[in-house]
Amino acid sequence: MFAIESEELSKVYRNGIFRRQEVAALTGFSIQVAPGQIFSLLGPNGAGKTTFIKMLLSLASPTSGSASILGQKLPDVRVREKVGYLPENHRYPGYLTGDQVLRYFGELGGAPPGAMRGRIDSLLGLVGLTQWRTMKVKKYSKGMLQRLGLAQALMNEPEILFLDEPTDGVDPVGRKEIREILKDLRQKGKTIFLNSHLLSEVELISDRVAVLDRGRLLKVGTVDEMTAAGQAYVIGIGGTLPESVALAARAFVMGLTQQGENITAECRTTAELNRVIDLLRANNVEITSVIRQRNTLEESFISLIAKEARK
Numbered sequence: 001m002f003a004i005e006s007e008e009l010s011k012v013y014r015n016g017i018f019r020r021q022e023v024a025a026l027t028g029f030s031i032q033v034a035p036g037q038i039f040s041l042l043g044p045n046g047a048g049k050t051t052f053i054k055m056l057l058s059l060a061s062p063t064s065g066s067a068s069i070l071g072q073k074l075p076d077v078r079v080r081e082k083v084g085y086l087p088e089n090h091r092y093p094g095y096l097t098g099d100q101v102l103r104y105f106g107e108l109g110g111a112p113p114g115a116m117r118g119r120i121d122s123l124l125g126l127v128g129l130t131q132w133r134t135m136k137v138k139k140y141s142k143g144m145l146q147r148l149g150l151a152q153a154l155m156n157e158p159e160i161l162f163l164d165e166p167t168d169g170v171d172p173v174g175r176k177e178i179r180e181i182l183k184d185l186r187q188k189g190k191t192i193f194l195n196s197h198l199l200s201e202v203e204l205i206s207d208r209v210a211v212l213d214r215g216r217l218l219k220v221g222t223v224d225e226m227t228a229a230g231q232a233y234v235i236g237i238g239g240t241l242p243e244s245v246a247l248a249a250r251a252f253v254m255g256l257t258q259q260g261e262n263i264t265a266e267c268r269t270t271a272e273l274n275r276v277i278d279l280l281r282a283n284n285v286e287i288t289s290v291i292r293q294r295n296t297l298e299e300s301f302i303s304l305i306a307k308e309a310r311k
């Protein structure tokens with residue numbers, strides 16, 4: 001059973017006079033998320049990421065297609081008992097304290113009164129807000145609000161967490177802390193569904209990634225699969241590379257450039273890389289290091305979206 005599954009899910013919003021203006025927010029979107037994974041949905045602004053989460057939570061109704069959560073076919077509001085949700089741009093009433101926000105959401109979600117205090121305490125500790133618990137949230141910084149939002153999403157011990165841009169406005173140290181919390185939750189068996197455009201971050205924690213653009217799924221796979229296209233190796237050498245050796249290498253590799261004591265060789269296979277190394281050694285070039293360079297998810301993402309825009 002999948003934690004989350006969607007099949008040909010589509011959403012068309014109708015706006016304006018006589019609802020004549022149509023926006024295809026999501027088109028034929030099918031994905032499967034295994035339990036216990038961190039799954040990230042990536043896409044530029046307006047791609048349809050939030051729309052997808054809203055349909056899964058029955059906050060928006062699909063125009064066509066179907067979806068299920070933990071095997072329960074949607075729409076089914078009972079599913080909400082098993083999910084936690086951190087919406088994007090959430091606003092808590094400013095006159096409540098952090099403590100009261102969690103109590104409020106705990107009560108809404110039906111947390112047992114006896115367990116409330118303990119749960120609030122441990123979640124405030126988890127997100128590092130214990131010392132700010134009695135401060136009104138109108139005085140909270142953006143980062144503090146996001147942490148509180150994460151605690152709120154966990155208040156009813158969900159099996160699946162939906163986090164829409166959870167690190168929006170959080171500084172790098174805070175982002176790292178949130179990543180650690182998410183990894184820890186994964187270890188405890190939770191499924192985490194993340195919407196983000198912070199690619200550098202997503203690639204550090206996601207088991208799988210889907211790229212969405214203008215409502216359409218462009219690609220889905222592991223971070224490695226998404227970024228495996230380029231096979232560039234940086235070979236550190238002692239001294240300079242004789243031009244004749246560079247020429248000989250260029251005859252069989254995709255590309256070879258030199259910058260100071262570093263050679264960047266673009267190879268199709270590791271056999272090709274070894275041939276370059278053999279060639280260097282045969283010409284008495286000293287090798288000091290070999291590093292496999294990887295495309296970052298950011299580069300793959302930009303080239304994927306750019307390719308789509310050219311279509």
Ligand SMILES: Nc1ncnc2c1ncn2[C@@H]1O[C@H](COP(=O)(O)OP(=O)(O)OP(=O)(O)O)[C@@H](O)[C@H]1O
Binds near residue numbers: 025
């Ligand atoms: N309630 C709505 N009524 C009409 N159109 C909507 C509504 N909600 C979203 N849209 C439109 O649907 C498209 C997808 O929006 P959505 O919010 O899902 O994108 P997103 O990927 O979450 O973007 P962002 O990264 O900016 O949060 C956009 O063109 C948006 O204008």
Ligand SMILES: [Mg+2]
Binds near residue numbers: 049050051
């Ligand atoms: Mg959004």
